[in-house]
Amino acid sequence: MPSLPVARTLDPREAPALRWGILGTGWNAEKFTTALRRHTTQQVYAVGSRTQASADRFAAAVGAPVAHGTYEALVADPHVDIIYVATPHNFHHEHALLAIAAGKHVLIEKPIAVSESEAQDIANRAAAAGVFCMEAFWTLFLPKYDVLTQLMADMAIDAVLADMGEYFTLDHRIFDPALAGGPIFDMATYPLSIALWALGDPAQISANGAPAPNGINGQLAITMESTRGGLAALHTSIVGETPTTATFAGLDATIVVDGPFYQPGGFTYTTRAGARLRYDEERSAHEGGLHFQAAAVARHIAAGETSSPVRPLADSIRLLRVMDEIRAQVGIPLP
Numbered sequence: 102m103p104s105l106p107v108a109r110t111l112d113p114r115e116a117p118a119l120r121w122g123i124l125g126t127g128w129n130a131e132k133f134t135t136a137l138r139r140h141t142t143q144q145v146y147a148v149g150s151r152t153q154a155s156a157d158r159f160a161a162a163v164g165a166p167v168a169h170g171t172y173e174a175l176v177a178d179p180h181v182d183i184i185y186v187a188t189p190h191n192f193h194h195e196h197a198l199l200a201i202a203a204g205k206h207v208l209i210e211k212p213i214a215v216s217e218s219e220a221q222d223i224a225n226r227a228a229a230a231g232v233f234c235m236e237a238f239w240t241l242f243l244p245k246y247d248v249l250t251q252l253m254a255d256m257a258i259d260a261v262l263a264d265m266g267e268y269f270t271l272d273h274r275i276f277d278p279a280l281a282g283g284p285i286f287d288m289a290t291y292p293l294s295i296a297l298w299a300l301g302d303p304a305q306i307s308a309n310g311a312p313a314p315n316g317i318n319g320q321l322a323i324t325m326e327s328t329r330g331g332l333a334a335l336h337t338s339i340v341g342e343t344p345t346t347a348t349f350a351g352l353d354a355t356i357v358v359d360g361p362f363y364q365p366g367g368f369t370y371t372t373r374a375g376a377r378l379r380y381d382e383e384r385s386a387h388e389g390g391l392h393f394q395a396a397a398v399a400r401h402i403a404a405g406e407t408s409s410p411v412r413p414l415a416d417s418i419r420l421l422r423v424m425d426e427i428r429a430q431v432g433i434p435l436p
């Protein structure tokens with residue numbers, strides 16, 4: 102192969118503009134709205150918070166014209182086209198259902214719920230309401246991952262090695278068991294999702310855990326065998342920094358994605374025949390990448406579609422089925 106494929110990602114600025122309602126005013130809601138404002142013509146129209154003061158503060162900070170002091174008022178706003186659910190994991194199900202019941206399209210932060218049964222319920226209700234529904238798994242919408250998709254269509258991937266480890270201070274919500282803390286929902290989402298994406302359905306999963314300083318689960322080491330015979334070795338941690346790289350290997354070629362593999366950045370493609378090709382895109386974090394998924398969502402909704410082939414709900418549900426199994430093996434309770 103003389104050169105890498107070119108990303109087919111459409112210009113996010115040319116996607117039809119939706120009026121977004123932002124449900125929850127935390128860290129990622131701020132990153133998401135910043136990305137929308139910098140890189141798209143999407144309108145951050147309204148925000149919703151549990152308190153009017155927080156809604157007012159956030160609306161002023163992100164330039165939203167409307168601030169609602171309850172989530173119920175946000176989803177009832179007739180001018181809002183789509184709700185972006187940005188609350189802690191164990192509230193996604195409740196808040197997605199609130200939006201769907203109000204007849205709104207919905208983009209739900211990852212993972213869309215904390216169990217397979219909750220995720221399936223969201224999918225069923227969205228289907229019954231005829232609204233668009235997707236997990237905000239932004240990674241797969243990055244131009245880099247479109248190039249990887251094209252490359253991997255011609256590769257049989259046998260092995261995936263991936264990790265995601267980050268240090269957090271003990272006061273972060275990620276250590277709070279009442280907010281479904283631990284690495285499984287915040288972090289393992291990424292290595293597990295790309296392993297499932299590359300290898301297909303799991304046949305067998307084996308997980309070991311180690312506790313964080315406050316006693317909740319702090320690390321996971323997971324092996325996953327696919328029904329096709331591929332194998333993934335995955336690690337995730339909230340107690341220390343790890344490379345956060347991803348490797349996809351087959352008989353004839355290997356791809357090593359630079360850390361952090363889930364953000365915009367580069368990778369190296371090497372073949373056994375001796376080719377070495379390098380992909381590079383601007384290394385930007387959330388503000389430089391969260392908007393690609395939003396532009397894709399806007400195009401699907403304009404086309405009258407209710408899901409994305411890049412991140413179908415079936416894949417989000419499969420992820421939670423795997424997480425249920427890991428939680429059962431390691432003993433990670435839900436709040």
Ligand SMILES: NC(=O)c1ccc[n+]([C@@H]2O[C@H](COP(=O)([O-])OP(=O)(O)OC[C@H]3O[C@@H](n4cnc5c(N)ncnc54)[C@H](OP(=O)(O)O)[C@@H]3O)[C@@H](O)[C@H]2O)c1
Pocket residue numbers: 125126127128129130149150151152155156187188189190192210211212237239274280286287387
């Ligand atoms: N895509 C990514 O790269 C990425 C990165 C980080 C996080 N996330 C996801 O985004 C979601 C939110 O994470 P975050 O880091 O933004 O969290 P965060 O900073 O704690 O914000 C969560 C927001 O949810 C609302 N909320 C509702 N009920 C709450 C409760 N009982 N306790 C605390 N907050 C509550 C709050 O907004 P109000 O006070 O306004 O109601 C709060 O600001 C998570 O599911 C996470 O997985 C995704």
